[in-house]
Amino acid sequence: MTSIIRKAPREEAHTIEYGLTGKGTMMNIFARDRRTLSSVRRLAATALAGLSVIALTACTGTGQSTTSSDANASGSSNFPVSIKHAYGTTTIKSQPSRVSTIGWTNQDAVIALGVIPVDMPKITDGAAGSSGILPWTESALQKLGATGDKAPKLHDESDDIDTEAIASTSPDIIIGIQSGISKAQYQTMSKIAPTIAYPGKAWAAQWRQVLTLSGKALGKESEAKQVIADDEAAISKAASAHAELQGKNAAVMYFDTTKLSTVSVYTTADTRPAFLQDLGLSTPASVEKISKSTESFYKDIAAENVDQFNDVDIIVTYGDDTTLATLQKDPLISQIPAVKRGSVVVIDLNSKLGSAIAPSALSIPSTVDDYAKVLAQAAAKVG
Missing domain, CATH: 3.40.50.1980 (Nitrogenase molybdenum iron protein domain)
Incomplete structure (x- = not known):
C-alpha cells in the first residue's frame, strides 16, 4: 500500500476496493473516501x-x-x-x-x-x-x-x-x-x-x-521469532520509561476538520489501536463496543453521538498544529473530554510517526521511543 491513512476496503460485487485518492497521493484519503466511497477506483484486475x-x-x-x-x-x-x-x-x-x-x-x-x-x-x-x-x-x-x-x-x-x-x-x-x-x-x-x-x-x-x-x-521462522523478541523489547523499554501511561486508555480517530459532522474511529481490527495496547494502553469500552458492531477496521460516528467517547483518556489522530484548536472550537466535538482537556496526540502525516503508528518490524525500533513520549505527554493531562 502506498500510504498509511487508508479507508476500509468495501465488498461490492465480490471485489475489494482500496481507498485511494484520484491524485494517487492518498494524503487526504480518509477524509475524502469516507464521504465519497462511490468515487473510489476499483482495483479488480480484468x-x-x-x-x-x-x-x-x-x-x-x-x-x-x-x-x-x-x-x-x-x-x-x-x-x-x-x-x-x-x-x-x-x-x-x-x-x-x-x-x-x-x-x-x-x-x-x-x-x-x-x-x-x-x-x-x-x-x-x-x-x-x-x-x-x-x-x-x-x-x-x-x-x-x-x-x-x-x-x-x-x-x-x-x-x-x-x-x-x-x-x-x-x-x-x-x-x-x-x-x-x-x-x-x-x-x-x-x-x-x-x-x-x-x-x-x-x-x-x-x-x-x-x-x-x-x-x-x-x-x-527462527529469524522471525528473534525480530519479534527484539521489537517487543524495544516496546517494553519505551513504555516503561513513561509511568504516565499506566492505567490509561487510548483510541485512534480521524477528524475531517473541514466537516466535523462525523468522527471516524479505528476499531480493534486495525494495527494502530493494537500498537497502543503493546505500549500498555487499554482500549476504551466505547471502542470495544463499536468494534464488535462492524467487520471493518473503522466506523463513522455522527458528531451528535460523541458522548459515547466520554470514557476515552487519550485520542490519537492525524493533523497539524491547528487541529486541536479546531476541534476545541466545535460545539459538539469539543464536548469529548479528551478534546476538552487537550489529551490529544496529533500526528503529522509527513512525519516519521505519521508512517509508523501502524507499526512494522522496522519502524518499531526506529520510532517507538518518540511515540511513547508524545503519548505520555497526553497522558499527563488526564486527571
Whole structure:
C-alpha cells in the first residue's frame, strides 16, 4: 500500500476496493473516501490485464538479482509449506529467493528477516519523501548492501497494483499479508508467482503476524521469532520509561476538520489501536463496543453521538498544529473530554510517526521511543 491513512476496503460485487485518492497521493484519503466511497477506483484486475501479465512474465528474463546473500542460509529443508489466507491456501514448494511484496509493511518484515525484495511498493506520502522508501526501510536496505542497482524495484499502487511491473522482476513469491487485495487481484498475481493474501480481514494483519507468516513463507521462522523478541523489547523499554501511561486508555480517530459532522474511529481490527495496547494502553469500552458492531477496521460516528467517547483518556489522530484548536472550537466535538482537556496526540502525516503508528518490524525500533513520549505527554493531562 502506498500510504498509511487508508479507508476500509468495501465488498461490492465480490471485489475489494482500496481507498485511494484520484491524485494517487492518498494524503487526504480518509477524509475524502469516507464521504465519497462511490468515487473510489476499483482495483479488480480484468481478464485482459491478467493475460498481459502472463505474456509479460513469459517474455522477461530473470531481471535483477537483489536477494540477500543468506536468503537460502536457513529453512530450506522445511519446504514445501502451506499458508492459509482469505482466498484459500498457498503452497510454496521450495524456499523463495526472489520476493515481491504488496500492500503495507510487508516489505519491512521481509527485509527484517535479511531478505532483499526484488520488488516492493513505492510509498507516495508520509516520511518517504521523493525516494518512495521510508527511512527505516532505506536504512535496513543499506545495511544489507541493497543500494543502487542492487536496490529493490518499486511498483506503483497509487491507483492500481502495477502487476506488470511486479511480473517484470520474475518473483518466486508475492507477499501481501498486510493488504486488502481483491480476489481478482489475487488470481492475477497467482499467475505470476505463489501469492499470500491477507489472513482474516483486509488490512487487519498485526505486525507479529506479518513477521510470523513471512518467516514461514521464506524459511526464516527462527529469524522471525528473534525480530519479534527484539521489537517487543524495544516496546517494553519505551513504555516503561513513561509511568504516565499506566492505567490509561487510548483510541485512534480521524477528524475531517473541514466537516466535523462525523468522527471516524479505528476499531480493534486495525494495527494502530493494537500498537497502543503493546505500549500498555487499554482500549476504551466505547471502542470495544463499536468494534464488535462492524467487520471493518473503522466506523463513522455522527458528531451528535460523541458522548459515547466520554470514557476515552487519550485520542490519537492525524493533523497539524491547528487541529486541536479546531476541534476545541466545535460545539459538539469539543464536548469529548479528551478534546476538552487537550489529551490529544496529533500526528503529522509527513512525519516519521505519521508512517509508523501502524507499526512494522522496522519502524518499531526506529520510532517507538518518540511515540511513547508524545503519548505520555497526553497522558499527563488526564486527571
